[in-house]
Amino acid sequence: MERLNKFLAQAGVASRRQAESLIRAGHVKVNGAVIIEMGVQIDPQNDLVEVDGRVIKEQAQYEYIILHKPPGYLSTVRDPFQRPTVIDLLPNPKSRLYPVGRLDLDTSGLLFFTNDGVLALALTHPRHLVEKVYQVKVSGIPTDSELQALSQGILLDDGWTAPAKSAIDRIENGNAIIRVTLREGRKRQVKRMMLAIGHRVLALQRIAMGPLTLGDLKPGEWRCPSESELKQLLKLKEKSANLSSK
Ligand code: URA
Numbered sequence: 001m002e003r004l005n006k007f008l009a010q011a012g013v014a015s016r017r018q019a020e021s022l023i024r025a026g027h028v029k030v031n032g033a034v035i036i037e038m039g040v041q042i043d044p045q046n047d048l049v050e051v052d053g054r055v056i057k058e059q060a061q062y063e064y065i066i067l068h069k070p071p072g073y074l075s076t077v078r079d080p081f082q083r084p085t086v087i088d089l090l091p092n093p094k095s096r097l098y099p100v101g102r103l104d105l106d107t108s109g110l111l112f113f114t115n116d117g118v119l120a121l122a123l124t125h126p127r128h129l130v131e132k133v134y135q136v137k138v139s140g141i142p143t144d145s146e147l148q149a150l151s152q153g154i155l156l157d158d159g160w161t162a163p164a165k166s167a168i169d170r171i172e173n174g175n176a177i178i179r180v181t182l183r184e185g186r187k188r189q190v191k192r193m194m195l196a197i198g199h200r201v202l203a204l205q206r207i208a209m210g211p212l213t214l215g216d217l218k219p220g221e222w223r224c225p226s227e228s229e230l231k232q233l234l235k236l237k238e239k240s241a242n243l244s245s246k
Helices: 006-012 016-024 117-124 144-152 189-196 227-244
Strands: 028-030 049-051 064-069 099-100 109-113 131-137 164-170 175-180 201-209
Touching: 006 016, 006 028, 006 049, 016 028, 016 201, 016 227, 099 117, 109 117, 117 227, 131 189, 175 189, 189 201
Parallel strands: 109 201
Antiparallel strands: 028 049, 064 109, 099 109, 131 175, 131 201, 164 175
C-alpha cells in the first residue's frame, strides 16, 4: 500500500505537495470515487487512479539520459515525414522518454531526456532560472559593447531578453567562439540575440544545462547522469516543488 500523493508524485504527475493540492481540489479519483481527504492509501497494482479522467500508471522508475545531439536530428519524439529524430539515438528505454527543451535541427550538444514530468518542468520553467550554456561560433568578432548589450538585455520580436553572460573563448579564422549563458529558453534565442548585435551564428552547441555538462560525450553518444549530477537534479526538483507550492 502507498499514500496516494506519493503514488502521484512517483508517477511523474506532480510533486507530492502539488499532488496534495490536486487531491484537495477534487481532481483525483480512486476506483471511480473522488478522494479529497489526505493520507488515503492505495494499492498501486490493483487500484485505478485517475487525475481529471486520465488513468495514472505506476511508474516503476524514473529514467534519465544525457545525449550529445548531432546536427541534423529533430528534437521531437516523432516526425510525420520520417526524418531522423533524437529518439533514434537513444538506447531502448523501458518507458517513454521526452527531451527536456529543444535544440534546433542544426544545433548540437546536450539534450536531456527523462520520464519525470516534474523534473522536466523544474529545468525548463522560466521562474526556476536554470542556466544553459552555449558555445557559439559567430561571423566576425563582437566588440565589448556588443557583448555588453547581451548582458543588459536585447529587444527581440517577442520582447526583452533577460541579461545573458557572454565571453569570447577564442578566435578562429577571423570568427569568434563565444560562451553564452542564458536563463531562458525561447525559440532560436541565441541565434536571434547574436543577429541583433550584428553577428550571424555559424555553429551552435549546448555544453551545459543546470548541473549537467556535455563533458566528452561524442556526437550521437549518450550517458546516464553521474551520482552527483543526479543528486543536484533531485535537489532542483525539490526546490522547484517548494517554489510552486508557495
Ligand atoms: N538557441 C538557438 O538559437 N538555438 C538552439 O537550438 C538553442 C538555443
